[in-house]
Ligand SMILES: Nc1ncnc2c1ncn2[C@@H]1O[C@H](COP(=O)(O)OP(=O)(O)OP(=O)(O)O)[C@@H](O)[C@H]1O
């Protein structure tokens with residue numbers, strides 16, 4: 001059976017009220033749909049940790065800094081509901097854009113620091129859109145736990161910061177990145193790669209992991225990253241928007257003794273791919 005789709009906020013609130021009255025815990029998995037195994041791994045983690053699970057599907061216009069990207073974003077709502085049914089998801093919340101952002105909506109949530117570099121620098125306004133919609137989704141679902149993928153590493157750090165700063169009564173649960181057998185991180189946007197582009201895309205994680213291991217082995221990061229950029233471009237992946245070593249939590253300069261992260265964004269076939277990997281600094 002497909003997971004039931006709920007659209008009006010009032011209907012969601014009725015369900016949530018019933019569950020809370022019975023003392024049941026609620027997990028939320030926020031998504032933009034076009035679900036794949038990466039999303040389903042978040043759903044399984046939510047099912048294991050919570051009595052009730054809500055998946056949200058909202059292609060949030062406010063986080064797209066590129067109108068074409070918004071227009072082309074895959075929309076597969078009924079297939080999504082069919083994938084979630086066997087996993088025992090209680091409901092798929094698909095709010096109407098006008099209910100999320102009525103014309104008089106005037107509030108923007110903006111998290112500084114962690115959102116400054118990388119995605120923040122290359123996608124102006126993106127993280128304000130994410131922070132605003134995530135706050136709305138948390139308030140609408142009243143969830144006790146929210147599940148986010150490490151594939152979107154900077155987004156995960158933003159959400160953690162947001163929940164701490166606003167003292168939101170919700171636990172943010174990170175979930176590991178799910179990859180295809182050739183290493184490419186699963187992503188809804190991968191559907192837009194040509195077959196030839198899809199086979200070239202494996203060079204992205206390969207180069208990223210290789211650079212991380214070289215830095216861990218003591219190679220100077222600057223030279224390693226310059227060589228890695230050249231390798232990506234030679235493999236037909238580019239332009240490379242960023243390939244940078246950062247502190248894993250603050251996304252500022254990396255510091256010895258703290259977990260670091262190597263993060264990349266690069267274009268292939270007109271599709272923007274992102275990835276990241278942990279680095280233990282020598
Ligand atoms: N491969 C993956 N492994 C683990 N989590 C993932 C993966 N892909 C997406 N997620 C997580 O699923 C949630 C919803 O992401 P979203 O709907 O944007 O999917 P996506 O595949 O990342 O799409 P996009 O093409 O926008 O990158 C986010 O928390 C995201 O980090």
Ligand SMILES: CC(C)(CO)[C@@H](O)C(=O)[O-]
Pocket residue numbers: 030031032058060063130133134152155
């Ligand atoms: C968290 C999110 C659902 C907010 O729109 C989105 O940024 C995503 O899918 O990662």
Ligand code: BAL
Pocket residue numbers: 063064152155
């Ligand atoms: N998965 C992150 C949301 C976005 O790229 O807009």
